Amino acid sequence: MIKKTVILIFIFVIFFLISYSIRKPNDFKRILSKKTTIKLENQHYNFDKLKLFKADSIYFSYKNIGENDFKIESVKASCGCTIPFWSKKKLKPNDIDSILVVYDSNKKGRFSKEIFIVSNNETSPLTLRVSGIVMD
Numbered sequence: 001m002i003k004k005t006v007i008l009i010f011i012f013v014i015f016f017l018i019s020y021s022i023r024k025p026n027d028f029k030r031i032l033s034k035k036t037t038i039k040l041e042n043q044h045y046n047f048d049k050l051k052l053f054k055a056d057s058i059y060f061s062y063k064n065i066g067e068n069d070f071k072i073e074s075v076k077a078s079c080g081c082t083i084p085f086w087s088k089k090k091l092k093p094n095d096i097d098s099i100l101v102v103y104d105s106n107k108k109g110r111f112s113k114e115i116f117i118v119s120n121n122e123t124s125p126l127t128l129r130v131s132g133i134v135m136d
Contacts, residue, residue, distance in 0.1 A: 041062065081107070083101070
């Protein structure tokens, strides 16, 4: 009886781990990935004055100053008018890359938008910010 109970518990634990890894694969990737450190050239950019319905963009440069490869899991903007573009490849130590952020000025007035970077950086998530004034 004890042997059957131990086998059933073992099967249950294996089943649970497999089902959890299928539902939450990013959690396992995050646990297994090695952390590193990047240095951003800047985290805020002020576009100053922009014309209405004219898109503008900025590159946020960063360098991997850690000992492990740097990998971005996701980049999300605080609204649909701010569009980030980034490399899906791993960045080797001492290499430099950038994130392109495009702001589509479709509404007049002041703006301040955030971009959130989830990665294997020691201080993830990182936050970038763009701001300015949209005029006629």
